[in-house]
Amino acid sequence: MNPALEFHLQQTRRQFFAQTGLRAGRIALATMMGREMFAAPAAGSVHPPLPGLPHFAPKAKRLIYLHMNGAPSQLDLWDYKPQLQAWFDKDLPESVRNGQRITTMTSGQARLPVAPSMFKFQQHGQSGMWASELLKHTSKIVDEIALLKTVHTSAINHDPACTYVMTGSEVPGKASIGSWLSYGLGSESNDLPSFVVFTPTFPAASQAQALFTRMWSSGFLPSKHTGVALRGQGDPVLFVKNPPGVDPADRRTMLNALGRLNEINHARLGDPEIQTRIANYEMAFRMQVSVPELTDLSRESKATLEMYGPDVNRPGSFTHSAILARRLIERGTRVVQILHRGWDQHNNLPRLLRGQIEDTDQATAALIMDLKQRGLLQDTLVVWGGEFGRTVYSQGTLTQDNYGRDHHPRNFCMWLAGGGVKGGIVHGETDDFSYNIVKDPVHINDLNATILHLMGIDHARFSFKFQGLDQRLTGVEEHHPVKAVLA
Numbered sequence: 001m002n003p004a005l006e007f008h009l010q011q012t013r014r015q016f017f018a019q020t021g022l023r024a025g026r027i028a029l030a031t032m033m034g035r036e037m038f039a040a041p042a043a044g045s046v047h048p049p050l051p052g053l054p055h056f057a058p059k060a061k062r063l064i065y066l067h068m069n070g071a072p073s074q075l076d077l078w079d080y081k082p083q084l085q086a087w088f089d090k091d092l093p094e095s096v097r098n099g100q101r102i103t104t105m106t107s108g109q110a111r112l113p114v115a116p117s118m119f120k121f122q123q124h125g126q127s128g129m130w131a132s133e134l135l136k137h138t139s140k141i142v143d144e145i146a147l148l149k150t151v152h153t154s155a156i157n158h159d160p161a162c163t164y165v166m167t168g169s170e171v172p173g174k175a176s177i178g179s180w181l182s183y184g185l186g187s188e189s190n191d192l193p194s195f196v197v198f199t200p201t202f203p204a205a206s207q208a209q210a211l212f213t214r215m216w217s218s219g220f221l222p223s224k225h226t227g228v229a230l231r232g233q234g235d236p237v238l239f240v241k242n243p244p245g246v247d248p249a250d251r252r253t254m255l256n257a258l259g260r261l262n263e264i265n266h267a268r269l270g271d272p273e274i275q276t277r278i279a280n281y282e283m284a285f286r287m288q289v290s291v292p293e294l295t296d297l298s299r300e301s302k303a304t305l306e307m308y309g310p311d312v313n314r315p316g317s318f319t320h321s322a323i324l325a326r327r328l329i330e331r332g333t334r335v336v337q338i339l340h341r342g343w344d345q346h347n348n349l350p351r352l353l354r355g356q357i358e359d360t361d362q363a364t365a366a367l368i369m370d371l372k373q374r375g376l377l378q379d380t381l382v383v384w385g386g387e388f389g390r391t392v393y394s395q396g397t398l399t400q401d402n403y404g405r406d407h408h409p410r411n412f413c414m415w416l417a418g419g420g421v422k423g424g425i426v427h428g429e430t431d432d433f434s435y436n437i438v439k440d441p442v443h444i445n446d447l448n449a450t451i452l453h454l455m456g457i458d459h460a461r462f463s464f465k466f467q468g469l470d471q472r473l474t475g476v477e478e479h480h481p482v483k484a485v486l487a
Contacts (some may be wrong), residue, residue: 006396046283047186047194047334054185054456059420059487060331060381063181063451064336066364068356069162070209070343071412073390076117076353078413079149079434080130084116084392088400092393096433103156105346105395106406112393114433115403127424134357137365143424144368144377145415146485150428150437153388153409153444158209158344160266161387161409166215168445168473175219175464177448178335181455182225183218184462189332191290192282196328198226198321199339203355205341209285216337218429220466224276227337230324232316236291248288294327304370309362319363326370329380347404349398368417369438377418381454385414411437414447420454422487437467442482445474453481 075081092112108113120133125143155161160170167174175183178195187194197216202208216227230236266274297305297313300323305312311319318340325336342359345352364384371377389412390405397403411430417423428440449459452473459479463470 008084025073036394039367044184046190046279047182047188049186050184053462053467054454055458055461058454058456059125059379060454061379062327062331062334062336062381062419063178063455064380064382065178065316066156066360066382066384067166067215067337067339067340068343068360068384069211069339069341070158070162070207070345070384071386071388071390072343073117073345073349073353074149074411074413075390075392075405075434076119076131076207076349077132077357078147078415079411079430080121080222081116081392081432081434082121083432084114087111087114088116089398091117092433092435096435098436100410101156101392102211103407106391106393109395112391112396113399114392115394118403125424127426129424129426134354135361137362141365141368142415145417145423146373146421146483147413147415147487148424148428148442148447148482149411149426149430150440151385151412151414151442151444151447152437155388156407156409158407159212160385161407162209162215164214165385165444167219169449172214173219174212174214174471175221175225175473176216177405177451177473178227178337179218179221179225180452180462181335183221183464184457185334185455187332187334189290191286192294192328192333193228193287194333195225195227195335196333197229198232198324199229199337200232200318200321200338200340201316202318202342203359205355206352207344207346208341209344211339215339220471221271221464222272222276224279230291232320235317236295243411256302290331294331295324297323299339301373307369308366311363317406318360319366322363322367323370325375326367326374329376330374345390345404348402348404349390349404368464371418379419381419381421381451382417383414383451384413384417389434392435398401408435410435411441416450416485420487422485427484429481440484443479445477445479446482447481449474449483450485453486 090113092114114128121130122133123129124131124139127143129142131139131142153161153164155164155170163172164170166176182194199211205371212297218225253415262274308323309319311317314320318338321338325338328336342356368377368382371380388409391408395406411434424429428442429438431438452459452462459472459474463472
């Protein structure tokens, strides 16, 4: 006997109608609310913001996020530790490691020999910020950046660490930061996506980790907020051109008919994904005109192209992606993300790191200078960084001119520039081995809270109900914007 079924069979008429009435009321209320919830965007706005957002006047209106996938070595780029030269090939003191976990890639080594950086450091700009000799171009713009030396994470392997830095959680299925901003703030463009992603080429010798689509996925948010990845080879978007014999007017007629059918389905079912499908079809139609215009660099000045470097006209390169990022935010796109692979240097670090810098350094600096020259930097936020740092000890054989470094989540460097950021400052300090934080730690979600704050959003009030929880980019633990970097 099924007790639940027996209960319903034995209940009285009065009990049945009492319970049904309450349920019917809930259904009616949900239906009335659904009309508002699933209503089409206001006329003239393809990507409208949520009502009430931004929470306060933003300092930055757009975000360009430069993610160096694989984890750049803070010791060889930004975290200058001259005293380490005296520690060359000596064992890392246990008092520094203090029993902290390390990866299986070095846990089996007989020794953990200290490997000082072989690169020279020098102070730059009016701020006197220390930077590696590798950063020939970025060192010229240090007065525009706020360097965070004490970013830290709990993830020690690439997959969870990349997921963490982009979604605020190690657990897959969450929404990425670009999707959160697209959902909350929309964008000013009716002809381009609100969130665009580039995955450029990288030096052939690099030790590259895989990229995961969850890094630009909308997760539990409506799928129209997933980042649109523009391709580096061939057409930037597959099938952006009509096939031979298909006239744009015929395509428009077909989409109109398809839109009417989808609207009928939406009125019947109230499924928000139907609205997403309609919006995606319409955006694809608009992109047939907007994307070719976006990627046409013929009207860029010679000086601008030369500033970015020789790869600026090579589709798929980091340099080409950087100039397109500027062109996208000029045209109203809210978030542009460039994910550059190959920064995972477990061995041959001096040679491989040099190759990564040569591939990205000039274009990174040019992007900042280009934005500033056009008056865009004051309200465009640029973020640069990886998913964790590298160890002070060498992985594998250590020599005077060669070494490798393992994963190090305890501290690493990231920088911010642009809208609302105080340039020319260094925040936080690490110990003499760049192994532990001694002042002003910055959790990954403190960084995310800072980004949201600069975009006019209070991270604690920005949530989405999913699986019974008010989901937030910054998670359920307490985090705060880094006030020291706010202008």
